[in-house]
Amino acid sequence: MSMLDGHEAERKTREQIEAEAELFGPLTSSVRSLIDATVMTDAAPEHIVRARALVEEAAALLDSRRMSAPFGTKWSADGTRRSWGNAVIGLRNPIAPLLEVAYEDGLASAEADLGAAYEGPPGLVHGGVVALLLDQILGGAADHAGVPGMTGTLTVRYRKGTRLGPVRVTARVDRVEGVKTFAVGRVHTADGLCAEAEGIFVLPREVRDMVAEMGRPQ
Numbered sequence: 001m002s003m004l005d006g007h008e009a010e011r012k013t014r015e016q017i018e019a020e021a022e023l024f025g026p027l028t029s030s031v032r033s034l035i036d037a038t039v040m041t042d043a044a045p046e047h048i049v050r051a052r053a054l055v056e057e058a059a060a061l062l063d064s065r066r067m068s069a070p071f072g073t074k075w076s077a078d079g080t081r082r083s084w085g086n087a088v089i090g091l092r093n094p095i096a097p098l099l100e101v102a103y104e105d106g107l108a109s110a111e112a113d114l115g116a117a118y119e120g121p122p123g124l125v126h127g128g129v130v131a132l133l134l135d136q137i138l139g140g141a142a143d144h145a146g147v148p149g150m151t152g153t154l155t156v157r158y159r160k161g162t163r164l165g166p167v168r169v170t171a172r173v174d175r176v177e178g179v180k181t182f183a184v185g186r187v188h189t190a191d192g193l194c195a196e197a198e199g200i201f202v203l204p205r206e207v208r209d210m211v212a213e214m215g216r217p218q
Contacts, residue, residue: 008072008073008074008075009074009075009076009077010074010075010076011076011077012076014076014078014080017076017080017082021091024084024091024092025091028091028092028093028094029094031094032094032095032098032117034055034094035094035095035117036115036116036117039115039116039117039119040116070085071083071084071085071090071092072085086136087132088132088133088136089101089136095117097112097113097114097118097133098112099111099112099133099136099137099169101137101140103141103144106141106145106172106173107141107170107171107172108137108140108141108144108170108171108172108185109137109168109169109170109171110137110168110169110170111166111167111168111169112133112166112167112169113165113166113167114129114162114164114165114166114167115164115165116164118164119164121161123161123163123164124161124162124163124164125161125162125163125164125167127156127158130156130158130162130187130194130195131154131156131197133167133169133187134154134156134169134171134185134187134195134197134199135151135154135197135199137169137170137171137185138154138171138183138184138185138197138199138201139151139183139199139201140171141171141172141173141183141185142173142181142183142199142201145173145181147173147176147181147201147203148181148201148203149179149180149181149201149202149203149204150201150202150203150204151199151200151201152180152199152200152201152202153199153200154197154198154199154200155197155198155199156195156196156197157195157196157197158194158195159193159194159195159196160191160192160193160194161194162187162189162194162195163189163190163191165189165190166189166190167187167188167189167194168187168188168189169185169186169187169188170185170186170188171183171184171185171186172184172185174198179202179203180200180201180202181200181201181202181203182198182199182200182201183198183199183201184196184197184198184199185197185199
């Protein structure tokens with residue numbers, strides 16, 4: 001897939017976007033709570049049967065009208081970017097831990113509360129989820145530094161199990177070599193350092209060609 005695929009310019013105003021966020025944010029939060037409740041429930045069988053019927057009814061309502069493609073990334077005229085379908089930061093994606101990444105002095109940082117839906121070994125976050133968070137925040141650090149790319153490699157070193165609950169993820173750009181950006185990051189909990197990673201992000205050729213074309217005199 002091209003890095004350019006799924007990017008779309010939109011004409012919605014900031015007010016329209018804010019109204020959509022107010023509409024879909026609570027829905028996604030409710031579904032996220034439903035996922036956790038489904039994992040943790042010990043309800044009576046008749047309650048589970050009723051809940052299933054209600055979920056299927058809700059799914060039918062939402063499925064009555066669908067977008068023609070996944071949400072992708074939408075750009076408004078003022079430069080606002082929305083990746084609401086993203087599996088880590090997507091406002092409309094209930095499986096996303098919904099990292100809200102902050103950037104300061106070259107450091108990207110975010111916190112999340114990982115519940116039962118993200119369990120791997122008993123009481124611990126699945127290692128793939130740890131890698132997912134690191135991939136996202138390393139890529140975000142590269143993008144924010146103005147040297148974006150798609151993940152070429154991601155090397156994760158697991159220092160200890162990451163307990164379910166609050167986690168903190170950080171990342172920064174280490175260096176840039178041509179079209180490759182090297183970023184490093186870490187995952188911490190109250191237990192200390194749990195994982196660290198290095199990612200290499202590569203600017204695809206079609207993006208390089210597009211930038212070069214835009215820079216050529218007319």
